[in-house]
Amino acid sequence: MKLLETYILRRVGQMFLVALLPVLAIIWTTQVLQRINLVTDSGQSIGSFAKLATMILPSIIPVVLPFALVIAITQTLTTMNNDSELTVIDAAGARRSILIRPILLLAAVISVFSFFVDNIVEPRAKTVARQMIAETYADLLSSVIEEKTFRKLDEGLYVQISQRLAGRMLKGLFVADERDPAYELIYYAKEGAVDDTGTTLIMHDGEVHRKTPDGNVSVINFDSYSFDLSDMTESRGQATLKASDRDLWFLFNPDPNDKDYTIRPQSYRAELHRRLTDWILPVVFALFSLAIAGDARSHREARLHPMVSALAYAFALRWAAFYAANQIDTDPEYIAVLYAIPIVSSIISIIFLGLHKRRVMPSFIRDRISSSWRRMQERLLAATSRSGGGAAQ
Numbered sequence: 001m002k003l004l005e006t007y008i009l010r011r012v013g014q015m016f017l018v019a020l021l022p023v024l025a026i027i028w029t030t031q032v033l034q035r036i037n038l039v040t041d042s043g044q045s046i047g048s049f050a051k052l053a054t055m056i057l058p059s060i061i062p063v064v065l066p067f068a069l070v071i072a073i074t075q076t077l078t079t080m081n082n083d084s085e086l087t088v089i090d091a092a093g094a095r096r097s098i099l100i101r102p103i104l105l106l107a108a109v110i111s112v113f114s115f116f117v118d119n120i121v122e123p124r125a126k127t128v129a130r131q132m133i134a135e136t137y138a139d140l141l142s143s144v145i146e147e148k149t150f151r152k153l154d155e156g157l158y159v160q161i162s163q164r165l166a167g168r169m170l171k172g173l174f175v176a177d178e179r180d181p182a183y184e185l186i187y188y189a190k191e192g193a194v195d196d197t198g199t200t201l202i203m204h205d206g207e208v209h210r211k212t213p214d215g216n217v218s219v220i221n222f223d224s225y226s227f228d229l230s231d232m233t234e235s236r237g238q239a240t241l242k243a244s245d246r247d248l249w250f251l252f253n254p255d256p257n258d259k260d261y262t263i264r265p266q267s268y269r270a271e272l273h274r275r276l277t278d279w280i281l282p283v284v285f286a287l288f289s290l291a292i293a294g295d296a297r298s299h300r301e302a303r304l305h306p307m308v309s310a311l312a313y314a315f316a317l318r319w320a321a322f323y324a325a326n327q328i329d330t331d332p333e334y335i336a337v338l339y340a341i342p343i344v345s346s347i348i349s350i351i352f353l354g355l356h357k358r359r360v361m362p363s364f365i366r367d368r369i370s371s372s373w374r375r376m377q378e379r380l381l382a383a384t385s386r387s388g389g390g391a392a393q
Contacts, residue, residue, distance in 0.1 A: 009102035016072035055129035058122040073289040074307040107286035115279035201227040243271035270328035287349035
């Protein structure tokens with residue numbers, strides 16, 4: 001690799017990391033905070049929560065990588081143009097490959113890394129995360145977040161305890177069961193315990209109130225009563241793997257006896273084609289970023305910042321691919337659309353690069369965005385001036 005290509009590669013790579021890490025950290029933090037209830041509801045240790053947070057990270061990386069690359073390419077090339085470096089490169093008679101090769105090489109490496117994370121690391125991480133959550137809620141004792149607080153164990157089933165003792169002993173039990181529309185059951189017991197298997201709640205010295213839809217209430221006292229929890233513990237103790245949790249090899253050849261596959265086979269087809277197209281997006285985004293910002297331009301030219309145009313194309317392309325992948329569930333014809341989106345965009349970008357033309361937004365969109373941006377700047381300047389004037393007075 002030539003010295004100039006190494007220089008460009010280093011600058012784009014540095015800017016890529018600068019753009020990637022903060023955005024990745026912000027999105028990862030929001031995703032982690034959505035799962036903070038794992039600690040607050042079930043009393044898990046901070047170590048378990050940290051492990052779960054780590055398992056979330058691989059699902060975010062492939063989404064952020066292409067956009068960070070767009071920012072890196074457009075910002076680096078714009079800075080080089082403002083510093084007249086692109087003008088000097090053109091004036092020296094250098095081939096455009098000196099500019100294109102290092103950027104496409106970086107994009108290819110990022111695409112391979114995205115493929116690896118999306119098809120190998122992420123499915124395993126999601127499987128581990130789902131299993132952790134399933135095991136966390138398998139023991140219903142840990143589901144009661146704290147004493148003297150109602151806890152919803154299932155749809156229509158609520159539990160409260162006054163005190164939790166050692167040896168799985170419970171004091172002051174209250175259970176409200178509204179799962180059967182034919183009647184409502186309310187259990188009171190002075191004490192109780194969950195058996196060693198976690199499938200039965202045994203209550204002692206209490207009473208059960210049975211209320212029918214017509215308002216009649218019957219009360220039964222009991223010395224000992226067994227409340228079956230097996231349905232909930234069985235479903236909570238086992239993780240149900242979905243299409244997004246499977247590796248690429250399973251998607252190519254699904255197990256016909258898999259429970260989730262028999263219910264939603266179309267989701268596995270959609271996930272397979274999404275995996276086969278998403279990983280190439282860094283290269284596609286790099287191509288149209290080069291077509292937008294890869295030429296030397298005059299500083300007097302009235303235009304949007306290339307990053308704005310490139311990100312607009314990137315979001316539109318990503319949304320179109322996401323929409324097509326979702327439609328495959330109901331309409332297999334969208335498979336061709338999903339593959340056509342990156343292919344057509346790449347061909348158009350290559351044509352523009354070959355003809356030494358820049359991809360730009362349609363003028364009416366560009367003018368509207370520019371005018372909106374100017375109005376926003378004017379309002380901000382006016383508000384700042386008023387604040388300054390008021391302070392001076």
